[in-house]
Amino acid sequence: MSSDSSVSRDRAHSDSARSKIALLSLGGTIFMSQDASGGNARPDAAAGERLLATVAGGAEIFTQSLANVSSSDVRPHHLRSVLEHARAAVDDGAAGVVLTHGTDTLEETAFLLERYWDREAPCVVTGAMRPASDLGADGPANLRDAIRTATAPSARGLGVLVVFDGHAHLADQVTKASSRSVSAFASEPSGPLAIIEDDDLRLLHAPLPRPLPHDVAGCGLLLPGLPPDRLPAVPVLTAGLDEDFELLDHLPRDQMQGLVIAGVGMGHVSPAAMPRLRRLLGAGVPVVVASRAFSGGTSTHHYAYPGSEVDLLEAGAVMAGLLPAVKARLLLQTLVHGDASAAQIRASFEVYAS
Template sequence: MSGASVSSLSKSGSSLPRLLLLATGGTIAGRASDVTSLNHYSAGVIAAEELLQSVPQLRGLAAIEAEQIANVDSADLQFDHWRRLVARIREALAVDPDLAGVVITHGTNTLEETAWLLQLLIDDPRPVVLVGAMRPASALSADGPLNLFQAVQVAVSSEARGQGVLVVMDGQIHDARDVTKVATQGVGAFASPGRGPLGWVDDAGVYLSTASGTRQVPFAELALPQQWPQVPIIYGCAEPEPLILTACLKAGVQGLVLTGTGAGQLSVGERRALEAWTGPRPLMLRANRCGSGPVHGGEQDAELGLLPAGLLSPQKARVLLLLAVMAGLDQEQLLQLLPITLVQDEQL
């Protein structure tokens, strides 16, 4: 790929499975001036090749080719990084039938959003595994090296085939739709509320149930544009300011996620702002701020132009809306997709 640095880690003449590692930065590639510093460090400063060399045990698992897509704190990840990442994964899987899978090193702050984006875009049974770290590479007891090793374990395993996009953190294997970062510190900062992890990985192997059926990849053929649509998230709270919602509508945003309280409930002020709006309505999803539990359809949803986000977090609802807007879907077409926000293991 143009502009990407490439390195490799493999045994000479190896018949090991081949993987592509795409590095984007984050804490796993971070460094501090002191080994005890866990909060003050620079993310995204270690190159992909150095990450590989720091875990020589990977040589026994796979022949790995690494490319640097970006090297940033994931809070600074841009849509262009996503576009390049998707293009490279699609290209690699399309042109190389012998490639076993893809591993992506990523910052933890927006890792779950990237994982869900790829779940909706990458249609291939071979594993795509995201991995990060909660401690910089320079720290005592850094978690990145083991996380990376275990991500590669999962990516080359037959059990991971057909599972879609996976996240491996702290020995747990998570599904891209359900996983979320639930803590600001500690190596066990990722969870899948309501469902739990899909499986586990340790020195004895990979533990995953066999993938069930063919998963839905609704945007597998979508070409990602240079310019992405505007899709803000509005957060619900006590006495929210309706001016924010009205400003978004007046600005002509193409999608909008409303993060309601409780089970996705909007305030009277927010409902009145939607009722009073006479202009064109963007695609709108109603999510919740609780961290787990579904949002079901409400009595006023049709009147207000809303659709329920199901089990999707606000940030993942936004990813779905971004792609829906790019694909030119209308509300009825988006409605047909919404079962993927509740049931991922069954075909529609």
Template sequence: MTVALFTLGGTIAMAGARADGSGGTVVTRLTGADLTAAVPGLDVPLDVHDTQAVPSANLTFRHLLDLVDAASRAVRAGARGVVVTQGTDTLEESAYLIDLVWPHPEPLVVTGAMRNPTLASPDGPGNLLAAARVAAADQARDLGALVVLNDEIHAARRVRKTHATSTAAFTSPDTGPLGHVIEGEVRVLNRPPRRPALAVPTGPPARVALHTVTLDDDGSTLAALADTHQGLVVAGFGVGHVPSDLAPVLGTLATRIPVVLTSRTGAGSVLTHTYGAIGSETDLRRRGLINGGLLDPYKARVLLRLLLAGGEADKTDIAEAFAQHA
């Protein structure tokens, strides 16, 4: 049985200089056939599908949901698993969106590269090889969407890009990797519970803002947000704190649109009832903010957009969805 490979561009597929001879930047896209030809010891049959050739910064929900549809068709046609290659800039968000709606036991593995093929030690071939082996492995079934780079296997809902250039940029700060690829063997060391897949929305995309709280932040830029957006994610200090002047602004917004509270720290959970001052997590919860739990702000925004686009407007139901998926 083969593994379906879908290519979306990104650093892993970039090579060559500009056609005008100016040089200095990589712009030419490598095809899936080019990528697989560069992988020594590739021992997994791949069925290649070249799709949207866009930088990951230009990917949209629609791109990714269309990809999920195509990947689902490949699985129903007999693919053992799926690999998706894309740029790393938005990889943590796109992998999480895919994970939320991926209904199959077959693994869908997202990978990319931090060093492009023109450099002395590109990591793309090794990452593609490891991803293909994970996608074909029985051990990876029923784990949803996975992220595989640097021979590490990460759950899509926990992984983050934590460095701008390092080949070890992708980590899971709260849990560590699920496993590793060791001498070509897939080793899954822990298996988190699988969440039920959410329905793929058919409605228009929802507009969800993300506000990172900063020192002396009074929220003056947020006052009219409910007139233009359907939801808001707040990246608060520490365990979910904001300046006291910002708290009533967020509380007023929470009466009109769902407002989800997360932490800007990059690891750890928002608390619920430890601190009680104005602007604390207890105060914000009392004002109607939804607890984002362990989800980082970027993933919380993905989940809230998906729920709103699917027609979910009841704040109690949204809070329950966050409790389940965070």
């Protein structure tokens, strides 16, 4: 067979595969309906069938509802199920996977899935800010765009993507920036990855290559297997005016396998909090410090006063770089679950240094 014939066969196979999409659902606003007053949105199983009928287009879509819950009720065992079904679908010939999800914790689900998604096919997460029964529901357009992204040639190899309001975002950079707007998601520091068009993505910048799979002993941040059913206990505390983290004096040790601080500025805490953090670090509890600011991330060298990033680093804390506290928590939880050493934890967060 000639090489031209081989290329034609490969293209034909690719075109055929691209039309097969696995649509998984965990519920969320996209599959909710309101009451007669226009409020009190609740899960509505029939909403999914109505929505899918409007957006399928030419794709062959295989649907499976794994749960129908608000995103505040999503647990790691839900994401284990998503990964198992998504991998099986791709291995069975699907060109991509779409996951519908509530928006409140969507960025966290995307970030955690990104840690484990080891297929070339894209895994696309989407949802809606307005219930399916709302006159201005954004779910149909978001789901249509997610399906387009799952079949887009440019999306292959990009891992987990979040699609919302006509844009695609990288899982590591996306965050929910508005609790009300249909343009709810933004990406820091690079902005959205792409604009979604009919047949492909129009990339707005070139993403860095994804890491290859390896075990947690490395720091490529693509982990093997599946997340645990429950993640280790890692609370998040927020620094602020007159906040010395006195709670740490009363929190049982077994309820804290790690700690994340949402620090002020470039990752700072009150000087009065430092003795408590030093005691934790001395006891072997990993402490990661993020910035509570939306952009800019943490520093390693700008300030050296008590409670500053330099003081925290000298005490043994790790700076989260560009990761916000909610994602820093998830990364630390996966590393703690994998028995990562202090050096491995530090190296993993250095990937996000700003």
